[in-house]
Amino acid sequence: MADNGMDRRDFMKSTAAGFGGFFFLSSNEIKPEETTKKPLKEQKIIYRTLGKTGIKLPAINMGVMNSSNPNLVRAALNSGMVLLDTATTYQRGTNEAMIGEVIKERPRDSYVIATKAHPPENRSTGLYTKEATEEDYQKKIDASLKNLGLDYIDIYHHHGASVRESVLYEPVMKALEKAKKAGKIRFIGISTHKNEPEVIQAAVDSKFYDVILTTYNFKQKHQVEIRETIAKAAAAGMGVIVMKAMGGVQLQERAEKPVEPVPALKWVLQDSNVHTIIAGFTTFDQMNLDLSVMENPTLTQSEKAHLQWAAFQTGLYCQGCGQCLMQCPEELPIPDLMRAYMYVYGYRNLSHSQDLLLSLNLPPRVCGDCAECPVKCSIGFNVSRKIQDVIRLRDVPAEFIA
Amino acid sequence: MKKFRAVQKACFLFFSFLLIGWMLGNGASLWASGGEGGAYSFPEMAGWKQSGEIQIYSRTNLYDYINGGADLYLKYDFQELKVAEYENDRKASVTIEVYRHETPVHAFGIYSQERLGNANYLEVGAQGYSEKGVLNFLAADCYVKMSSVDVGPEEREVLLAFAKKVVENLGGKGSLPSILSSFPREGEKKNSEKFIAREFLGYAFFHSAFTADYELSGKKFKLFLIEGTDQKDCRNMVQEYLKHTENLQNKVEEGRYQLKDPYHGGMDFYWKGNYIWGALDLDDETLRSMVLKLFAEGLENKKINNDNRNKPSLPQAAGY
Numbered sequence: 077m078a079d080n081g082m083d084r085r086d087f088m089k090s091t092a093a094g095f096g097g098f099f100f101l102s103s104n105e106i107k108p109e110e111t112t113k114k115p116l117k118e119q120k121i122i123y124r125t126l127g128k129t130g131i132k133l134p135a136i137n138m139g140v141m142n143s144s145n146p147n148l149v150r151a152a153l154n155s156g157m158v159l160l161d162t163a164t165t166y167q168r169g170t171n172e173a174m175i176g177e178v179i180k181e182r183p184r185d186s187y188v189i190a191t192k193a194h195p196p197e198n199r200s201t202g203l204y205t206k207e208a209t210e211e212d213y214q215k216k217i218d219a220s221l222k223n224l225g226l227d228y229i230d231i232y233h234h235h236g237a238s239v240r241e242s243v244l245y246e247p248v249m250k251a252l253e254k255a256k257k258a259g260k261i262r263f264i265g266i267s268t269h270k271n272e273p274e275v276i277q278a279a280v281d282s283k284f285y286d287v288i289l290t291t292y293n294f295k296q297k298h299q300v301e302i303r304e305t306i307a308k309a310a311a312a313g314m315g316v317i318v319m320k321a322m323g324g325v326q327l328q329e330r331a332e333k334p335v336e337p338v339p340a341l342k343w344v345l346q347d348s349n350v351h352t353i354i355a356g357f358t359t360f361d362q363m364n365l366d367l368s369v370m371e372n373p374t375l376t377q378s379e380k381a382h383l384q385w386a387a388f389q390t391g392l393y394c395q396g397c398g399q400c401l402m403q404c405p406e407e408l409p410i411p412d413l414m415r416a417y418m419y420v421y422g423y424r425n426l427s428h429s430q431d432l433l434l435s436l437n438l439p440p441r442v443c444g445d446c447a448e449c450p451v452k453c454s455i456g457f458n459v460s461r462k463i464q465d466v467i468r469l470r471d472v473p474a475e476f477i478a
Numbered sequence: 479m480k481k482f483r484a485v486q487k488a489c490f491l492f493f494s495f496l497l498i499g500w501m502l503g504n505g506a507s508l509w510a511s512g513g514e515g516g517a518y519s520f521p522e523m524a525g526w527k528q529s530g531e532i533q534i535y536s537r538t539n540l541y542d543y544i545n546g547g548a549d550l551y552l553k554y555d556f557q558e559l560k561v562a563e564y565e566n567d568r569k570a571s572v573t574i575e576v577y578r579h580e581t582p583v584h585a586f587g588i589y590s591q592e593r594l595g596n597a598n599y600l601e602v603g604a605q606g607y608s609e610k611g612v613l614n615f616l617a618a619d620c621y622v623k624m625s626s627v628d629v630g631p632e633e634r635e636v637l638l639a640f641a642k643k644v645v646e647n648l649g650g651k652g653s654l655p656s657i658l659s660s661f662p663r664e665g666e667k668k669n670s671e672k673f674i675a676r677e678f679l680g681y682a683f684f685h686s687a688f689t690a691d692y693e694l695s696g697k698k699f700k701l702f703l704i705e706g707t708d709q710k711d712c713r714n715m716v717q718e719y720l721k722h723t724e725n726l727q728n729k730v731e732e733g734r735y736q737l738k739d740p741y742h743g744g745m746d747f748y749w750k751g752n753y754i755w756g757a758l759d760l761d762d763e764t765l766r767s768m769v770l771k772l773f774a775e776g777l778e779n780k781k782i783n784n785d786n787r788n789k790p791s792l793p794q795a796a797g798y
């Protein structure tokens with residue numbers, strides 16, 4: 077189910093995706109785009125069609141979740157963005173209400189609203205609880221309509237499904253189907269940010285959902301699997317919307333240097349099965365930068381290099397270049413120690429990390445005799461600090477981390 | 479000797495737990511943590527027992543609990559979430575979520591983003607409100623969200639009783655940010671005050687700000703207050719703002735600024751010392767001058783800059 081664990085084969089696979097197999101399309105693989113120049117700001121807009129829904133959307137739209145600034149939403153719409161994405165839970169419905177205030181000034185066909193609700197869930201299994209009834213879900217849809225001040229919502233996502241059983245959970249499907257029949261929603265979507273390939277595959281198999289909204293970015297260790305299932309969804313006529321193209325706030329915060337948004341967005345758009353991205357900008361400058369991606373969505377060499385660097389940095393991947401090996405007077409197996417570190421902090425797999433540490437025949441005092449570490453890692457890891465962080469795991473009784 | 483070994487072993491195991499918690503939480507301990515809410519434990523309640531383990535989330539995995547909503551909490555310097563569930567004999571349940579933030583102001587900030595002006599407000603913690611099956615409140619550096627299922631007609635009383643015990647365990651109710659009292663009272667919409675933690679107005683150079691909604695003489699508008707670290711900090715913000723709005727000036731001095739913002743329209747604000755205060759969405763200049771003058775009086779009267787006695791005094795109301 078969840079992707080917490082990772083065996084050696086998975087590790088090799090993800091490493092390949094992260095380095096050599098890093099997904100970049102060549103220029104002749106990139107499909108020509110339908111574009112227009114908006115007269116107002118001369119902003120070039122690339123349009124893609126959201127699968128069988130037939131809705132034409134700019135390649136970059138707004139995920140409103142982090143903003144309570146109505147003028148930012150107005151500016152997004154004025155700049156040519158069309159889709160506004162929110163959720164009933166974002167700021168307890170006040171995010172929807174704020175959007176409602178903005179859109180009431182505009183013609184109904186000038187914007188597309190997507191919102192979502194997550195049924196009550198057992199967080200350890202990902203299965204829904206007895207409180208996840210059809211009636212409860214209908215109430216959530218009605219609450220969104222009220223907050224937004226709309227007669228109908230364009231896309232309503234069954235939010236945050238993480239296992240196949242939840243995707244196919246009948247009470248939620250019935251509530252969505254009835255709402256669609258009643259004209260309260262035009263299209264049914266499903267959103268996922270965990271175990272995405274299983275969720276997307278189940279959504280494709282169900283033939284029930286019109287749209288998927290998924291996390292998809294250059295840093296994910298299972299990006300290849302996501303890419304493959306997205307392709308299946310698009311082939312089945314589903315609309316594909318991407319969120320967290322930069323990995324989300326917590327990943328950004330853990331980065332030693334911020335990831336540049338433009339290459340991250342371009343990386344997603346090079347996949348023609350992706351129809352649009354909802355970008356969670358919170359400033360006007362970020363908005364303009366995100367929009368600028370549509371001027372030329374092809375990744376330049378330097379942007380590719382930045383993404384590779386950022387994947388190594390923020391993904392906690394050691395490149396295995398071996399440059400450090402000759403520099404350590406203690407001849408520590410530094411790349412292996414970096415891998416142990418990655419298992420803990422990247423994949424939260426302590427037992428894997430401990431197994432690796434115990435297999436390395438390390439001296440009792442690791443790094444203890446060096447006043448200063450002379451090792452210069454090729455991608456800037458503070459090697460000795462990471463070693464000192466992870467080495468403590470060696471002494472923890474195995475029964476506590478199994 | 480045996481006893482000593484047992485103690486030694488217990489200590490070792492305890493520290494092992496701490497270590498694993500620290501590693502998985504990327505610095506946030508699962509068992510004890512710093513800050514006011516760190517040693518927090520959930521209360522006992524007659525007729526109810528805790529069901530399941532207490533769940534704990536840190537900055538790195540809050541996303542697992544509240545999905546996309548987590549990003550905003552992180553922007554409000556969220557530190558740790560503890561969740562407890564209670565059940566009674568009739569299988570009714572109460573869930574208590576305690577979100578601890580870096581400071582009481584940040585806890586107020588996220589609370590203020592989620593409260594509705596017309597909610598049913600209660601005296602619990604610094605402030606709270608209830609809705610059907612829900613009771614949320616602010617206490618010290620924590621934002622507490624409670625919900626119930628199948629509790630029946632006494633639901634509100636049950637949640638309130640739980641809330642009071644939670645406040646006791648948090649070691650005090652705290653208060654709303656004192657700076658809010660400097661906002662003019664005339665026309666202020668009750669419970670509309672907000673704290674925006676970052677990027678106020680959608681500009682990265684403005685850090686945090688307090689805002690409140692107003693309705694006066696048939697006009698709806700917003701007032702805001704930015705508290706800089708010092709005069710220089712405010713000068714930098716004003717300078718950047720003027721540059722961004724193409725209102726470049728040779729000398730940036732304390733005083734009143736009236737300009738056109740491409741995204742927000744007419745902007746009218748004052749800068750003095752480490753404060754910038756202004757009005758948004760108010761096209762009536764007389765009214766603007768009046769409310770900004772009241773604001774200056776409020777700042778002066780409340781002596782909110784008491785702790786900055788050596789800095790330039792706030793402007794006198796006369797002359798506005």
Ligand code: SF4
Pocket residue numbers: 403404405406407408410442443444446448449450451459460463
């Ligand atoms: S501090 Fe550690 S990694 Fe650095 S040189 Fe010494 S033993 Fe090697």
Ligand code: SF4
Pocket residue numbers: 394395396397398399400401410411414452453454455456457459
């Ligand atoms: S130099 Fe850095 S990237 Fe290269 S093997 Fe050593 S730790 Fe890994």
